[in-house]
Every structure is written in C-alpha cells, then in structure tokens.
Amino acid sequence: MTAEEKDALLEQYHPDYNLSSFAEIIVGPNKGEKAPKELVELLQAKSRVQGMTLDLAHPDYDVDVLVIGGGGSGASAAIEAHEAGANVMIVTKLRIGDANTMMAEGGIQAADKENDSPAQHYLDVMGGGHFANVPELVEKLVMDGPDCIKWLNDLGVLFDKDKDGNMITTHGGGTSRKRMHAAADYSGAEIMRVLRDEVQNRKIPVVDFTSAIEIIKDTEGKAAGAVLQNMETGEILIARAKCVIIATGGAGRLHYQGFPTSNHYGATADGLVLAYRAGARLLYQDTLQYHPTGVAFPSQIYGALVTEKVRSMGAQFVNVNGEAFMHPLETRDVAASGVIREVSRGNGVHTPLRDGIWLDSPMIDAIHGEGTLEKRLPGMLRMYLRYDIDMRKVPIVIYPTLHYQNGGVRVSVNGMSDVENLYVAGEAAGGVHGRNRLMGNSLLDVIVFGRNAGQEAGKQFKNVTLSDLTLEHVDNFEKECEAAGIHTDEVSPKILPDYRRKK
Ligand code: MEZ
16 A cells, blocks of 8 residues: 555544544643543543542552552563662552553564664554654653563563573564564563563562542642552552552453453553543544554454454455455555455454454464464464364464553653643653554563663652642633533542443
C-alpha cells in the first residue's frame, strides 16, 4: 500500500476515526479536546473521596517514593528508586504482576544487533507513530533499549537464544530490522517473573488489593501521596510520599466502541483519572490501538491476543475466498483497518459471535519446518488446543481487539507530569508512541521509562520538603464540573470493570 492508500484506509475503517464514539472534554487541562466517551465520563466523574473526612495530617504510610501499580513499569520504577536509596512502597489494586506486562506475548524491541542501530529504531518508531511522537521520548526509548535488554538478561530473564548464546530476534509490523527479543510467546510473563522476584528480593513493601483513589498534594501544589482504599474491607488509608509514580497501565477494560480486549482485568484508565484531577495534562488520549489479531473464534476466548509473532513467523491474513489480501506485517493501525474493511466488504469468515478473517497459521511449520510453531509459540498452541483447534494444521479466525492506549499523561523526558513530583511511566504515559505503537515497544517502554521514573524520583525525593497535605485540588475540580453543568452518578477511578447484566 502507498502512504495515501494507508491514510484512506485508516480514515474510513480505523475506530479512532469513528467520531460518534468520542466526546469533548469540558473541564480540566484538556478542556476542548476529544476523548473516547467512556474516558470523558470517568475524567469528569465524582471523586471517590467526596463526602469523606480524612485525616491527612496522620498518614498510615510515610515513604520517599510511592509507586502506584504493580506491573512492569511499577516494578522497574520501584527497583531503581530502591537502588537510589529511597524508602519505596508499591501499592496495587490487585497483586504485583496482575498487569498488561504479564500478558505481553511476542517480545520486546531493542536495537542491539550489528546490522541495527538506535537511529534505525528511532525512524521505525516515528514512522509507526505517524511522526506525532515526542522526539525526546523516542530518543530515550531507543537509546536505552540495548541496556534494558542487558539489565533484564542479567536479572535472569530467559530470552530465546541460539546454540551459541546469541539472542534470537524477529521482525514485527513496521520494523526495518529483526529486533524483537522474546521468551517464546510469553515474553511479558517471563519479564514480570524476574521483576517480581527482584522486588521481593529487595524486600520492597507491596501493599496489594489496595487501590489509589486520589492523588494528595501539599499546599504548594506538589504531589505528596495518595488516598488508598483497601479493596476487601473498604478501609481508607493515607500514604504520604515525597514523590509519586503512577504506573497503572491501560484502559482496555473500558471496552471502547464495544470492542473485546486483550487486557488484564484491572486495565481501567485509573492513572489518567488520578493525574488529571491533580492537574496533569493528557496527550493523545483520543488514540487507541486495536490489535489486528484478537481471537474471533472460539467464543470462550473472544478478544484474547493472538500474538503478532504468529505473523512475524509467516502466517498470512486470508479472506473467505482464500485471498491473502494484505501484507501480514503492516503497522497495527493499518493491519487492523484492513481486517475491518475486509469483513465489512462481506469477505469475512462467519463465526457465532462475529465474522473474522483467517490467519493462516499452518504456514509457520510449512516455512520453518515441523515443530517450529510448538517451540516458538507454545502459549498460542496450548490456548487453541484447549478447544480442539490445532493451529499447526488449520488456520484460526481473528478480528481486532482493544489492546493499548497509545496516549496517556503527558510527561517530560525525566518522567514527570505537569504536576511537580508526580511521575508517570509505562502505558499510563503518552507521547512516546505518537498515534500508533509498534509491536514490542510497549515492553521496552515499561522497562525504559519505569526505570527512568524510578531513577529520577530516587534523586528528586532528596530535595523535597513537604508542607501540609491537601485535597483542595479535588474540591476545585468538582466545583469546575458543577460550574460546567456536569451532573453524573459516575464515580472514578473505575478500579474494576462491571460485567453484571444491566437491568
Ligand atoms: O507489544 C505488543 O503489544 C506485543 C508484543 C503484542 C503481541 O502481539 O505479542
């Protein structure tokens, strides 16, 4: 496809262009901009602390660095802040590792091979993101990439290697070099295993099943902690901190436009809400990633991720007429739009929940030899075998699934948001991927920017003296909502999705 053909395809079929599913934000730093309706509702909802009397002067926890979120970026941040000498604590609404990092499959990019360079990686990231990316963030991502792979390898991540011990790397959509490092097709789980071990080995306290429901500031406007709520007992706890790092991940469980999702149960955009009410600006909150290959059949795993690595290894998109209608490694936004177009033209494969497209998985063993799919994609094979589908022998049926929020809280290259001492890392931050992320740059993002936020907060806390703690910004935000005529029963952050049948 030419660039013009791709633009036309995106405009007509990509869900980001479906304007009726977006609304205008009418209060706060991004007033006048658009975001998915579900997100706007949460950004402008009532605070969970409304009506509570809180004793901010006597906190339950008092730390140097508070990390909110127990996924890859949260764990990396905590490790680095601890390394810098901070008294650091992680708080997570589920358990450490219950996160999108754990569910990442195909791999992590980094330009550490001889035929590659960070400059080459930079061009790919910028091209994939439609050149809307924040250049300084991209530079940081690609320059720190090789060192992050070494860091993970040294910590004990079991990357796939050849018999000489060299990392095996593959292509992803939109990559000009093979730079996807993987641990079979459970790369994120393997990375998370090691990060979690490291957090535990360092005896970093983890307060689990406890959700952050509001950022606390001090009277000078600096971030100064968070209001926490125990998920089981409802008990409210106050954490005071000299620096706060939001590492709460994405928003797939908001099911924008009715899409299923590949995300974990807690992906409800909490970090965006917390940061927004504290005064931080969002960036590219209107751009989402629909992974081209979510499961369309069987219905029991509808929306689950079929890793892009299936296509990296040779599988093709094939329509009901047996035509391979698109290059399998177009960038994700283009590939997802191509699949949607093909189905909407009536060229889809009919299944009970929705029509999809064949992904010709038997090509993998046909190209690379028998046993390859089992060795390189064991998770995929097992997922389908549970339903008596042997993807080595028959193609599978896919359709796009909501996978990633390309945007998030705006940060500078030191990871700080517009609010002093409030850092944001990983999927909750926006800018590095522009308007479309490439495969494997999310795992890299959580490691590079998680570590970066931890290192920066690990330096910064030493300069911080807190004045009195306050939630005045929350009251002011609510007043602004009232003045704008917003009347809602919705409270936020959402914390968990609600799958109960509506009456
Ligand atoms: O970066 C991702 O989103 C990723 C590696 C997903 C996948 O297809 O495996």
